[in-house]
Each structure stands twice: as C-alpha cells, then as structure tokens.
Amino acid sequence: MLPRFPYRIQIPLVLALAVTLSVLLVSAVTAQIAARNARLEIVSTVQRVVDLLVAQGKPLLAQDDTWRAYTLLRNTAALLPQTSKGQSRAALLDVQGRFLAGSDPSRLPTGDQALGVLINGRLLPTVSDASRPRILTTPDGGMTLIEPIRSADNQIIGFVFAEVDAAAFAPDWATLSTPALIGAALAILVLVPLGWWLGRRMARPIAQTADCIAQIGHTDAEQLQLLLPQVKDPELMHIAGAVRQLLKETSARQANAQRALSAERLAAVGRITAAVAHEINNPLAGLIMATRTLRLHGDQPEARNRSLDLIERGLQQVRTITMALLPQARVEDRCMTPGDFDDMLTLARASAAQQMVTITSATHEQADLYVPSTVFRQVMLNLLLNAIRAAGQSGQVHARLSIETHKVSFVLANTGQHFSNERLQKRLMTNDGNDPHGFGLWICHEFAVRFGGGFSAEQAADIPPPFTTCLNFWLPNLARHDPQKPAPD
C-alpha cells in the first residue's frame, strides 16, 4: 500500500509512523520504569509517614488523646498516596493493638482490635509479633506497615499502622503517556510538512530522470541529456549516469539506424530497378522470340502480321510498365481481349518448352471483357512464368481465364511446388525485396488491391487432377473500361 504513494507522502507518513512507534515504545518502557520507581517512591513515602507518626504519636499515645491523634493522622495521611480516593490510610494503635484513632474512622474504627485480627482482608500480626517493624504485602500488590512506638525506656506504648491498597501502586498511564503523546503530536506536526518537503526534494531528480527515460525515442537524445538532473547522491548519480549512458547509446543507435535506412533506401532502389528489369525482360523475351518468328516465317503474311502484332503489343506493355514507374503518370490502356490470354500463353510456352513443361489452358466466356489489358497481361505472364518455374522439369501447368459478368478471373495451377493460401499471404506480407519471384507476387497482389480485385491460393476443386491448389487472380469486370479510375488503395 505504502510503496504506491509518492515519496512526498511516503516520507512524512513513515516519519510519523516511526515517531509514533518510538513514542509508544519509549512510553511503554518509561511507564514500566516509572511504575517500578513509583512503587519504590510510595514505599519510601509511606515509611517516612510512619516515621513521622512514630515521632508525633508518642505523646498522644502517652496521653491517650484520641482527638489529637485523629487530627494528626488526618493531616499526615494526606501525604500517603491516593488517600483522597480511599486507597491508603493510617492509624495509631494503643499498646493492646486497638485503634486509638484512624485517618479513616469508618474503616479503622476507634477502639476496635487491630493486631492479631483480619483488617480489610489482611491478617495483621499479633502484639507480640509486632514488636519490630513489619512490612506485609498482599498477592495483589497491597502493602501494610506496622511499626511499634517505644517510650524513652524502650517499652512499647503503641503502634503505627499504615495501609496502602494495590490500586494506589497502579501506574497512572494517562498521566505517564500524556507528555509523550503531546511530544509525538508536536513532532508529527513538524515532521509531516518537513517530510513532505524532503520527499518532494528527494523525488524531484528521480522524477526528472523518469521523464527523461519516458521521452527516449520521442525526443532527441542530445537534448534529453541536458534535462538529466545534476545530483550528488551516489545512488541517484549512478542512475543518472546509467540513463546518460543509455542516451548516448540510443543516440549512436539512432545514427546507425539512419545510416541503415539510407542504405536500405538505396537497396530498395536497386531492387526496384532489378524488378523493373525483370518485368521488362519478360516482354523483351517475347519480342525477341517474335522477331525470330518473323525472321523465319516473315514471308507468310499471317505469321508476319501476327508477329508484328505481338511485337507491337509487347512494346506497348514495356511502355506501360515504364509509364507505371511514374506515380503521377496517366497510363493510357486498352481493354483486354481474349487474344491477350493467347499471347501470354504463346510467350510462356517458349520458357515451358525449355523445361519440358506442358501448358494446358481453358477459357470460359460468359460476358464481355472490361479489364485493363496491361495489368492483366503482366499478371498472367508473371504467374505463368512462376508456375513453369515451380512445376519444374516435365511438369504441368494449367491456365484458365473465366470472364463473368462481374469479374474476370485468371486461375493458374501447376504440379510441383505450390502455395497454400496461408503461405501466399505470409509471402505477400513479407517485404522480401531480395526475392524477384516474391516481388512479382507482390506486384500481382498490389494490382488486385488497387483495382478492387483479389489474389489468393485456393483448392483446385474444379480443375482436373493432378492439380491440387491454384492461384486465383481476379479483377472486377466493369461495365465499361475506365482506366482513369482505379479502385482506391
């Protein structure tokens, strides 16, 4: 509970608690000592009163003067403890041990036998046993003194009787503790504000240090070092030193991070360059193959025209890609046609042939096509090349273009390595710029997001074996093509 409070509250509370405990302990010890001393003092006082009564009572006993004995006892008993409360009393006894007079006649009746009988619950010694001073104590702490009074010729002429009840010896705790409590209250009155001030003074450098620590990462480390308190306390100096060291290290780490960020930016530029080269390299490969076809079969008009169309569309794709590198560039694009699907298959078959990969395809046309050709062509080519690479030697790849009313899907399945949807999403979320294949997948994903479509790995349920999973890229099939308004990011 207490540690939850700030120092400016903890310290006065602890001081007050310490003072209170000290006062209680000191009071208890003092009270014990006082009680012991009080008993000794009471015994001493009673003895002095008895001595006085022995001296003053002698002539009164000689004259058998009850009244003067009474006045003497009445006045002298006032010296005994707690007489006013009836806790002590004194009497003069005649030679037969009877009360000549008592300070409290109702309890010490004149003429009654005192010695050898029970008086106030105490059995007093007989006359013969009281020939010497006697001090009787009771189990509860009470005390009775009996002292003989002797004449000049040493004959006993009477006795002094003094009795103190146990209650008179009981320490007066209220009186004993009152000064201590007043002292404690005064000490607390002084210590609480003093402790509050000390606590605040103690906590101030700690709070400043804590503030500095809290601002690490948000404020410049060099400035934070200036905010650290200059302290002389060894522990605080140790903490401040550690924080100062931490700030220095943080400062160094921030500089390193800045340098690493610059390097990363440079590396990113390199990766983008490599990716662009990769993207352009694909159509270029198609163009080279088209020029070869043109060279070999250029004399056939159909083949020539087809190769020239292929070359034109490939160049257009390269142009579109380079234009896409300019964020503010407005890309003029056309709607995709089923021929684009054939083009991509044609381009991919050259790579597939090198690895003995068989490519099968299917087209489901249920509506007109209204998707951007460049984007879709790039995605189809990317995915085809990736699938060929993943299918491996003598593998199989199946591509399907589905044109529905609301969306256009390109589904690609391959044997060999394939993605689960979880693995695909993980790959897409991982910014692994060093992987050109990963970058290609990421580009497909970005296209899907940008144009309001989707990109996922699915079970190849409607594709005949041996395919188990497939990649599905789709874009919404717009009622009309509007290249100006891609879907919001």
Added chain:
Amino acid sequence: MQRRTFVEFGAALGLLQATARAQATQKVEPAPLRIGLTAVILADQAAFLMRWSDYLGARMGTPVVFVARESYQAILDLLLSDQLDAAWICGYPYVLYQSRLQLLSTPLFNGKPFYQSYLIGQPTPPVALSSWGDLKHQVLAYSDPLSNSGWLVAQAQMRAVGLMPKDLRRSFFAHGHRNVAEAVASGLAQAGCMDGYVWETMQLKKMPAAAQTKVLWRSAWYAFPPLVSKLNDKNPALSALGIAMHNMTADAQGVSLLEALNLTGFAKPDAAIFEPIKALAASVGALRT
C-alpha cells in the same frame, strides 16, 4: 551662613516637637483589656474577633484584646494568674472557682441566659442510638473536662442510666464543642456531648460537621457560659466592658456582631442561675469545696 543656621535651628526644633508629641501619645494610651475566650463560642474566627474588639475598644475607650485557648483550664489558669482581665468560661468552671471569680455579664441565647447540652450522633449510624443507655460499647466524645454541657451533664446522665465509663468502648476529649461534632461526623466517635448553642450556631452557619450529625438528646436548661473576672478586680475597664456589652443591642454594629455570635444580647449577671450546675456537679461528686 545666617540662613543656614536658621534652617538648622528650625529642623532641630521640629524634631523636638515631634518627639514630645510621640511621648505624649504613649502616655495617654491605656493598657488593653485582655479577655480570654474558650470553646463556649466559635472563637476561631479572626476577622470577627477583630471587629468585635474594635467595637468594644471604641466604646470603652480602652483597647480590647481577645486571647483564645483550646481548653477551659488554660484560660482559667491565665485568669487566676492575672494574665487575663476577663474570660468567657463555662458555667461548670465558674461554680468550681466561684469563690475566686466574679460575674461580669451573662449572654442571652434566644433572649434567655440559658442553653442546653446536646447528645449528638450520626444521622445513619451502624448501630441505632436513641438514649444514653444505647451508648454501651460505643465510643463517646466529650468536649472538655471543665465543660458543663460537654462533660458534666453526660456524667450525670450516664450515672442516671447506670452506665459506667468502663462500659464505653472508649471515650475521649475533643478539646472543643466543634471538635465533638467533627469527631461524630467523621465516625471517630459514635456519639458526643456538646454545647447546644454551639451546635445550633454551627447549623446556622451551615458547617458540614453539624449537617452530618443529629441531636439524639437535649438536656434541661442551664445557665449560659458567663463572662467573669477575678474576684475583687477593681479595673474600671471591666465595668466599662460590662456596659459596652449590655449596650450592644443599641446600635446596628452591635446587633450585627450579636447576630454573628448567634446571641440576642448580654444581661447583668445573676449568680443564682448557676445553682443547677452546682447541684449537678455535686451529684456526680465533681464539685470541689
């Protein structure tokens, strides 16, 4: 120089005149009249006694000094040894020393020169007391061995009921009527015999000792304690004292003093009224002849 001589002469003359005046004053100052007081009145009231002595001195032309003693015997001793001019004593010592004393004045209590002796006890005693016979095995307090009301009457009554001193558990003298009341009130004694006038005055003044006691028995009427002087003392101040006392009812200051004394006046003495006390003393064998 002449002026200085004149001043010195004047100063010396003034000093001589002052000395002469002082000697003249000392010569005309009469010797004070010393009056002894006993426990017959509540004599421990210094302010009252000063007022009374001033009052009497002013009317007598002679200073009055009151001398109080605890016991009657002490006052009698002083009076008979000429250390006092007058004394206010009890009727019993008067009849004892009647041959050597002369009456000066008799106080009037409720208009009469008589008073009673009281036997007092506690209002709620452990043992009920109602008569002298009940005092057997009890503690009895007397006032003074020379007191009529505080001893002599009690002796006669005890004798009348056949109670001997040894039948009491204890008896003691309290050296004053007021002390008798205090002894009974405190429980030191179960009963006490004392001057009825003193007890009534204590009641009037609401003294605790009187409030804590009650009257168990009242005696017959006896002559009130008189003021006496030594027989054949021709001191003219004594007759002036008698006149001053008799005239206290004539002025407001005197009446005020009488009210403080719980008396109604002072009358000319009549020795015959002391005969019952004499008879009482004779009956118990306490009369010296």
